[in-house]
Amino acid sequence: MNWEKHIHDFELYLKLERGLSINTIIAYVSDLHKLADWVKEEELLKSPITLDTSDVKDYIHHIAGSVKPTTQARTLSSLKGFFNYIQMEDYRMDNPTEVIETPRTGRRLPDTLSVMEIDRLINAIDRSTPHGERNRAILETLYACGLRVSELTALKISDLYFEEGVILVTGKGDKQRYVPIGDATISIINDYIELIRSHVPVQPKHTDTLFLNRRGNGLTRAMIFTIIKDLKIIAGIKKKISPHTFRHSFATHLLENGADLRSIQAMLGHESITTTEIYVHVNRTYLKEVLEKFHPRASY
Known part of the structure; x- marks a missing residue:
């Protein structure tokens, strides 16, 4: 049914033309393979060219009982992107996902640590x-620069512009920013480089990688x-925390x-200000205190 070929071509498009991150591409491709497997299991005998809106709705309904609304929304986003590509390449005139509404997921507020809790972790x-000493440098860098974990593991010594007070960060889609x-x-970081990293047997592929494991390879x-x-x-x-909690x-x-x-x-490397605006909702009590303190008509 040509699913493999079209998915492969879409994957190349995401890599070469869209420049998306590896993790995003993996998620897209995984979602599409699951759809292709379902089409085969249901014996629909349809390709990406002939699949229609009712088929896609049936698939979304099929996964709805076993995955969260956020996963449903991401799956539909993957399918929309794929069929946009199929349409753009003139394989079909329409997009079968166009009229399907994305499931409501709510707006999940991110978990955060207090300054005291971050100190406790580092201590x-x-x-x-x-x-x-390496782990201390890692946590300090995550918190001080607001990096994604993938940005931290990709950080190179040549990305450190300490005299200028910035580091060069490679984010999603290989987009770079100075932080x-x-x-x-x-x-x-300098102490780690001079006292710890200098004694690690660095592997040839990681001579410029900042954070290394004991064997001289980059950290995963x-x-x-x-x-x-x-x-x-x-x-x-x-609290349930992860590297992203520091960000x-x-x-x-x-x-x-x-x-x-x-x-x-x-500093975060968000393309849209609306992504950053979620932090306005994180601590409503604090913001209320700011309003009462600084607004001239907040109180009588």
């Missing part, structure tokens, strides 16, 4: 070991998750201390 690190970095974090996303999970237990923090905390604390949304947007 839980055993700095008597080489990987302890400011404070003197305290610069000092911690899973390893960063494990580091934070272990420290959370030691620190006695009950949320970075943005929330900046907002609480008076930073404007446009500046936070630039």
